[in-house]
Amino acid sequence: MAVHPATDTIAAIATAPGTGGIGIVRISGPDALSLLSTLFVPHRPQSSFISHRLYYGRVVNEAGQVLDEALAVYMRSPHTYTREDVVELHCHGSYMVLQEVLRTVFSLGARPAQSGEFTKRAFLGGRIDLTRAEAVVDLLQAQTPKSAQLAAHQLQGELFERLELIRDELVNILALLEVAIDFPDEDVEIVQYEQVVLRLQSAVLLPLEQLLAMADQGKIIRDGVKIVLAGRPNAGKSSLLNVLLREERALVTPQPGTTRDTIEERFVIRGIPVHLIDTAGIRQHQDPIEAMGIERARQKMRQADLVLLLVDASAGCAAPERELFQSISDKPTIVVINKCDLVDGHQVANLANSFPKNPVVPISAKKQQGISELQEAIYQRVVGDGADLCEQMTCAPNTRHRAILTQTLTAGQRLETALRDHAPVDLLAIEVQSALDYLGDITGLTTTEDVLDVIFSKFCIGK
Ligand SMILES: Nc1nc2c(ncn2[C@@H]2O[C@H](COP(=O)(O)OP(=O)(O)O)[C@@H](O)[C@H]2O)c(=O)[nH]1
Ligand SMILES: [Mg+2]
Structure with a gap:
């Protein structure tokens, strides 16, 4: 990538929107130091700013009115995030104050930074390669x-x-x-x-x-997996969701058809983000709202990375399970036999035998039995042969x-x-x-401009 030293100076609020303890306005480019000298009045008068040193003072606008009490740092090129001259003003974390400070910086000649532009300058300046820039996101x-x-x-x-x-x-x-x-x-x-x-x-x-x-x-590891809970009404899907989340998130009742809409929650299994989706139970005779829920359930199953097919041990495996099982035959599936507290081991084993091709995990959502085994089975199914690699990995393309x-x-x-x-x-x-x-x-050595634009547009402004 050709290196063009930027001729303009960019600025943005670098901290998250909202109220915080402190908020930072970041400025990068050739005019950073002169901007600092204009809008920041150090408590102890200085003839110049020493690089990488924190100064206490006041931020003032063009009219000399005090906007905030702040700490300011000037970092001289090239030992900075962008490799250019950088100034940071550590103000109080009031969004109004930060906006005013930023407006002043703009009125003195800086322009608004685009998303990821500070990091893009670090890349263009040769401080980091593209894989490091992407690591920031x-x-x-x-x-x-x-x-x-x-x-x-x-x-x-x-x-x-x-x-x-x-x-x-x-x-x-x-x-x-x-x-x-x-x-x-x-x-x-x-x-x-x-x-x-x-x-x-x-x-x-x-x-x-x-x-x-x-x-x-x-x-x-980065994006996680989408797991859908599927099964007949009353199989215990919502109960399992609650157990896995360790909170009473979904309504659980003895009445079939309680869950109509999908419920989506996130949690983590052994370092892997899981996006868990509880669905309406699949059955034939329903009211129109439940039918919509069932259609949505089928749609979620199609999008899932993994389906947990719940079977009620006390009701056994019948036509609805078989039909459901058929419809997701191309999806990685774990068969979860629930309500094992209601039947004996023999019945569980018989039921498990009807699913010879899939991992089967017996649980009781109600008694919270078999849950860690289920989590382990999920982990194994998701990472597959890569379990060791997953533990040892030090980078993730x-x-x-x-x-x-x-x-x-x-x-x-x-x-x-x-x-x-x-x-x-x-x-x-x-x-x-x-x-x-x-x-x-x-x-990034030979990456085209439009690809770079796509990459840096994923950043937030101020980064
Ligand atoms: N005995 C027993 N009952 C359970 C178990 N899991 C769920 N239930 C009950 O089965 C009924 C339906 O549960 P629910 O989670 O709403 O099922 P869903 O329709 O699949 O979401 C409720 O009355 C639950 O208390 C279990 O492991 N054992
Ligand atoms: Mg439910």
């Missing part, structure tokens, strides 16, 4: 400690460094090939094809595959990275085939270059 939007931790690692350059190692190896391979291109008439075989294949496998293909596996797990990593891997695999076929070196070099270009798209 992940960090701000993290829903669980685990996803916050992954974002923090990525912000430290974990993903970037892994990509750099792959890139270094590709550059080495390219250098080898270029020697052969430059000396086409040598008798000796300059390119040791087999050796290059081995290096390609261990230092390029394998790490790319690992990153792709991390991307899949990362999506689960996002959907954008995943798509490009796949393209990089494909280019790498084409290269592998071409090497095995002892293809002409110039052809090999083209494949290496294409893999290198893809990697550059991930880290």
Whole structure:
């Protein structure tokens, strides 16, 4: 990415809207220091501001009226978030005050920052690569400690460094090939094809595959999973929702058809955000409102990542369960046999046998039995073989990275085939270059302007 030092100065409120203990106005660009000198009057008169030092004083408007008592810091380029001169005014967290301070900053010549523009400047200034910039959004939007931790690692350059190692190896391979291109008439075989294949496998293909596996797990850790509770009316879906949430969220009554609309709640199972949806029980004879609820239930099941099919142990598995089971045959499903407190173990085992292809977990929502086993089964079903990876992961490529990593891997695999076929070196070099270009798209080296716009538009203003 070409680096253009910005000529304009941007400003925004960097703290969340609403009332808070403090609120920060952030300014970045060549005029930051002169703006500070105009609108901030230090308690002890200063001839100049020392970089990275906090000053106590008053913020004043163009007319010299005091707007707030504040702490101000001037951070001289390049050791700043944006690599430009940055000023932060730590005011009282009143939205009105902050708006007034910001208006003054604008009237003195700064312009409003766009979403993510501070981070975009950090990227364009070469302080961070694109994966680190994207980690900032992940960090701000993290829903669980685990996803916050992954974002923090990525912000430290974990993903970037892994990509750099792959890139270094590709550059080495390219250098080898270029020697052969430059000396086409040598008798000796300059390119040791087999050796290059081995290096390609261990230092390029394998790490790319690992990153792709991390991307899949990362999506689960970051975005979580949508789990739908389905079953006949009265199977105990709402009771289970309440138990999992540990609160009386949904109405539970002995009357079938109590839940008509869907109820959606969020909670966390072993670090994975779960979006849990309770639905109207599926049955035939209903009133129009219940019918709408049932249609909505079916729609939610289609969108689910995982369906918990509840079966009432005391009622057994009959046509409604079978029909429901058929309709979601393509969905990952856990069969939950509820109300096990009402029947004996033999009956539970018989019922479980009617679902030979799926995990079956016996529970009693009422007695709160089998709940931790159910949570474990959910975790296993969601993370699958990736459980170990999930625990150990230190970075989580996002959907954008995943798509490009796949393209990089494909280019790498084409290269592998071409090497095995002892293809002409110039052809090999083209494949290496294409893999290198893809990697550059991930880290921002060759990313196009419109892709950057999409990425930074996901940020909030002031970040
Ligand atoms: N004995 C027993 N009753 C339960 C259990 N789970 C739910 N129930 C009862 O079954 C009835 C229907 O429960 P509810 O959660 O509303 O079912 P839903 O229609 O599937 O949402 C209520 O009277 C619950 O108290 C259980 O594990 N054991
Ligand atoms: Mg219900």
